[in-house]
Amino acid sequence: MSAHAAAPSHDRFVPFFTAIVAVLAALGTLFAHHRSIQALSLRNDAVLATVKASDQYGYYQTKQLKVTLYQALNRPSGVAEEQRTSLAIYAQAKALETQAEDEQKHSESYLTSFETLEIATTLFEISIAFASIAALTDSRMILYAGAALTAIGLVLGVVGYLQAH
Secondary structure (H helix, E strand, C coil): CHHHHHHHHHHHHHHHHHHHHHHHHHHHHHHHHHHHHHHHHHHHHHHHHHHHHHHHHHHHHHHHHHHHHHHHCCCHHHHHHHHHHHHHHHHHHHHHHHHHHHHHHHHHHHHHHHHHHHHHHHHHHHHHHHHHHHHHHCCHHHHHHHHHHHHHHHHHHHHHHHHCC
16 A cells, blocks of 8 residues: 555656756756857857957058158158057057957857756756656656756756856
8 A cells, every 4th residue: 555655646746857857958958059149149259359350450560561661761750650550550459359369268168158058958858758767667766867867967057057157
């Protein structure tokens, strides 16, 4: 009679457990995709800043060429003006280069977060499969294995979520 009494609580626990893990899997997928989009957006911004920096460096070199030309022609007023503007352009190029590096690093942290969240989501999905098998076979060990994978997935999910912050 005690084995029969244990079955109804087991029968109720498995669908409840499965529903909770399914919600965790959905949240993991949501956060993972969000991180993926953020990583791609930051990577695009980094590429754009790199291109702009390259343009500014080219412009700076053109200005420096003019400085050399004015020096060769012995035109001090042209030298001073071109030198002043070229230094401002060089500073802009350096700032854009620094921005690109920062955005690239930030993008990499979002990508690492995405990967960790994807692993957590996969563990949740495996847990759902284990819970389904446990429901079909009335095996507590498989259910416990699914619960253990869910616990690991929760830890990885929290770590993955916090990695990019």
